[in-house]
Amino acid sequence: MYIGKSYTLIEFVTWTKGKIYTLLLLGFIPICLYHIFGVKWVAIPWSVIAMLGTATAFILGFKNNLSYSRSLEAQNVWTAIVSNSRSWGLVSQDYLQDNSEISKSLIYTHIAWVTALRYSMRESKRWESTNKKNNVEYRKRFTIPEQQTTLEEELAKYLVPAELQNILKAKNISTQILSLQSKTLKSLYEKQEINVTQFVDMEKSIKEFYNLQGKSEQIKNSPFPRQYNIINNLLIQSFSFLLPYGLLADFNRLNESVSGVMKGNMIWLIIPFSFLISWLYSSIAQVGENTENPFEGGANDVPISQISFQLEAELREMLGEVNLTDFNRSQNNIIL
Template sequence: MHLGKSYKVTEFLIWTRRQIYWLLIWGCVPVVLYKLFAFTWLSVPLTIVVLLGTATSFIVGFKNVQTYNRATEALDIWVDILGKSRRWGQIARDFVEDKQLSRKLVYRHLAWLTALRYELRRPRVWEGAGKRFNAEYRRFYRVPEWERDIDELLPDYLPPSEAAQALSSPSVPTHILSLQSTSLRMLHTTGCLGSHFYMELHRSLGDFISLQSRAEGFKNFPYPRQYATVSSLFVKFFCLLFPFGLLHEFDKLNDGMTGFMQGNMIWLVVPCSVAVSWMYTSLEQVGESTENPFEGGANDVPISTLCSIIERDLKEMLGEQTADPTVGVIIAL
């Protein structure tokens, strides 16, 4: 997630430059045909284009509101995980008699966080992180889950036998929560954990299962394809027709013009159509980059950074030290 003040205009132009190239080329086509080849019948009534633009703006606006809500709710999930993880570490530290057992509970929770963020970073066919304009922007930030394999990290938090079992499971984070539940039951049976705090930790496990399911819901179920498709089609259709709707209007401006621009006002269709169409295509591209909050894009929920913050706080509760949580943040803008 972009955590700076704002995007620079130059960055935004570079990010959308391929759209600008196509709009520039397409904007020239009707002008050349109209001016040089006298295809004056190509002009489309501006009223039709305006009506289409109005409908398109409603569709694109609706999509952007919905994708923003998806990103906001996904962030709320991880803020809940942050708060409940701190509570987990506090209870595990203060109310488990054996400090080594406390450490195991905390580290198993860190293993769950690691497995969950790796699970959420796995690509899906509908995600756009692999598109060229998004892939090029990755030079400004890191996606730690794509730099190291989970097999290298999980043994840092779990005993070898537990790590091997988890890695062989179809759902690594779910298996780790199951191991955590079994461990709590054994601690309670042996008297190492009182009934009240056992129930408190067990309730927290239920919360983690619920939060994991909600996060996986955003990952595995995209913004409805029918709305995404109609929004994209409307924007493309509007951008195709818009320069044709300006031909006759700009041609009429020649009547009151003198000097160099006399008879050449039609060429202003190109920059005007590019400017207006670029606004629509940029809104569409922004909405698309926001609809999948865990795909590894610049506008994602910063789950890598949040996990680092949780790890730092829980290890500090145990009297251990860790590095500053800066991974996953865009730091060069």
């Protein structure tokens, strides 16, 4: 997540520069054909371009709105994880005031669940855009915490070795950790260390964590509908290609109303104007593409790593632990 006031123009241009040379070339070719080689039939009526541009803008807006909805849903899921985790920390202490070791174990195991979940959210999917050239270059500005250490190293901080080895064998580690929590609660109830009301209450919390995990996994593992993606790309590419052809006749007529050095050369202004319009369309599409996958490790992601670090600090403070690591990991106004 970007936490500065705004991206600078230099940052944004650097991020989108991969399309600049292509768009400039697309504006240069029709001018050569029309103005230099005299191929006048390449000029397209502006009404055709206007209709195509309107359709492109409509689909682009629709797709970006859906992309933002996915990101907002992901933010809501992790906000709910934070709220429920705080409640878990409170009841783990209040219900087990006479057994601080078990209370600590329940809280540490929960931190392990949050850790395992964020690692699974950072796994690369084939439809994500993190490996595209522009994103790879921009990612030099920050590091992804889940790529700095392994999951095993992180879980070893919160789980005993015997539990850790069994959990690492599971296909879904997060699910296995919640199952471990449930087994612990059952054992506590059988030993009469918690009563039936407390047992049911804590089991409901685990069920809610399962639900939130499922919602987060659904966003991660379900790509944005490909049919919208392909039609959006085709429209933008078609519009960018045809736009300068639609400007030829109108800019050529401007020569009749000017004098001096620009007389007869007004048509060359098509290059900057067509570039600017096409660049704006393609840049908006690129923003949407990098919003639709809110866990992939991009600058506009939901900051699940920072959320996890902050949540860990709060839960450990509930246990009375002090001198904790500073979990504020902002890099160039970006937190993950």
